[in-house]
Amino acid sequence: MRSVTSTSKPNASVTPPRQTEVIPKLTMNDGYEIPMFAYGLGTALYKGTAEEIVPLATMAIKNGYYHLDCAESYGNEAHLGAAIAASGVPRSELFVTTKLRGTKKQDVNAAFEKSLKRLGLEYVDLYLIHAPHLARTREEMQSLFREKNLFNKYDNQRLTPDILAQWAQMEQIRASGRARSIGVSNFLQEHLEAVLETAQVPPAINQIEYHPYLQHGELIPFHREKGIAVAAYAPLTAVTKAKPGPVDDVYARLAGKYGVTEGDVALRWCLDQGIVTITTSSSEDRLQGYMNKLPSFKLTPREVDEVAQLGRQKHYRGFWKNHFADDDTR
Numbered sequence: 001m002r003s004v005t006s007t008s009k010p011n012a013s014v015t016p017p018r019q020t021e022v023i024p025k026l027t028m029n030d031g032y033e034i035p036m037f038a039y040g041l042g043t044a045l046y047k048g049t050a051e052e053i054v055p056l057a058t059m060a061i062k063n064g065y066y067h068l069d070c071a072e073s074y075g076n077e078a079h080l081g082a083a084i085a086a087s088g089v090p091r092s093e094l095f096v097t098t099k100l101r102g103t104k105k106q107d108v109n110a111a112f113e114k115s116l117k118r119l120g121l122e123y124v125d126l127y128l129i130h131a132p133h134l135a136r137t138r139e140e141m142q143s144l145f146r147e148k149n150l151f152n153k154y155d156n157q158r159l160t161p162d163i164l165a166q167w168a169q170m171e172q173i174r175a176s177g178r179a180r181s182i183g184v185s186n187f188l189q190e191h192l193e194a195v196l197e198t199a200q201v202p203p204a205i206n207q208i209e210y211h212p213y214l215q216h217g218e219l220i221p222f223h224r225e226k227g228i229a230v231a232a233y234a235p236l237t238a239v240t241k242a243k244p245g246p247v248d249d250v251y252a253r254l255a256g257k258y259g260v261t262e263g264d265v266a267l268r269w270c271l272d273q274g275i276v277t278i279t280t281s282s283s284e285d286r287l288q289g290y291m292n293k294l295p296s297f298k299l300t301p302r303e304v305d306e307v308a309q310l311g312r313q314k315h316y317r318g319f320w321k322n323h324f325a326d327d328d329t330r
Ligand SMILES: NC(=O)c1ccc[n+]([C@@H]2O[C@H](COP(=O)([O-])OP(=O)(O)OC[C@H]3O[C@@H](n4cnc5c(N)ncnc54)[C@H](OP(=O)(O)O)[C@@H]3O)[C@@H](O)[C@H]2O)c1
Pocket: 039, 040, 041, 042, 043, 044, 045, 069, 070, 130, 185, 186, 207, 208, 232, 233, 234, 235, 236, 237, 239, 240, 263, 278, 279, 280, 281, 282, 283, 286, 319
């Protein structure tokens, strides 16, 4: 990322909305800094071929996207590794995240070693448990998989990983230095509370779907109270997948006011709350646009609040939908 110097030093416990002069790094509860704007290799690049992904990811890195968000389940860690090598950017300047497939029972250390090998790296900056098993009870999980007719593919054992045992193994990986920070993704408050009860090292961050139409009730304040950083995926949802909606007019007005796109406003809305923001694009123009525009403006606290208030009038979840009732806003 080009502009990482900042007059403000966000940390995981700031009270929203927090304004920043440029796109900074956020200091996590373990003392490591994370660039607040990231390029993701899930969604659009999910399980693509090397021919498709290596040039795109290399292009993103060359345009200053130094925080790279990958996962075992995306099937493209090796492609990201190739892009890192092709970019010529020193490893020490990059922030690489990958994730343990959290929804099946597996040896965490073995899975992590395979990820490192595919990435061609000696360490990652951040290793996440991709998801808790999100059904509340074993019975709910079973009926979920019965509905999707997945019982032939998975056995019960693999469906019920023990989050606490997984976290203990994550702590060992961190202690070995092969992952500098460890965290979680898609965890609800109940999952975080369970982990915090036995954790020697608390999660540094929770990566969740976050946009005006999915603000998760009290989950963000809970993170701040516990000093756990938040990373937002799908931050452009109100601009891309969930239109029309109640924030359309205010996004358009703010885009006009600041001379930016509605996408820039959507990303800035997350950043100005002290939330690490993960987007992706196959368009170099779009990626360059974000890098040029995002440091050039910030939303006022009133504007951040206005978007939040309007956003609460609609509920939209784009990911992991099978694990939630339609009206579940957690
Ligand atoms: N932990 C998890 O469970 C989880 C789940 C989902 C995602 N993620 C991570 O978060 C990353 C980003 O997720 P996301 O893709 O949902 O983020 P997003 O920033 O909300 O959406 C990015 C997508 O929006 C498109 N887009 C941008 N501006 C647009 C416009 N004006 N009109 C129409 N389309 C537009 C982009 O396509 P173009 O190529 O056209 O720009 C791109 O495909 C993923 O790659 C992954 O790394 C994690």
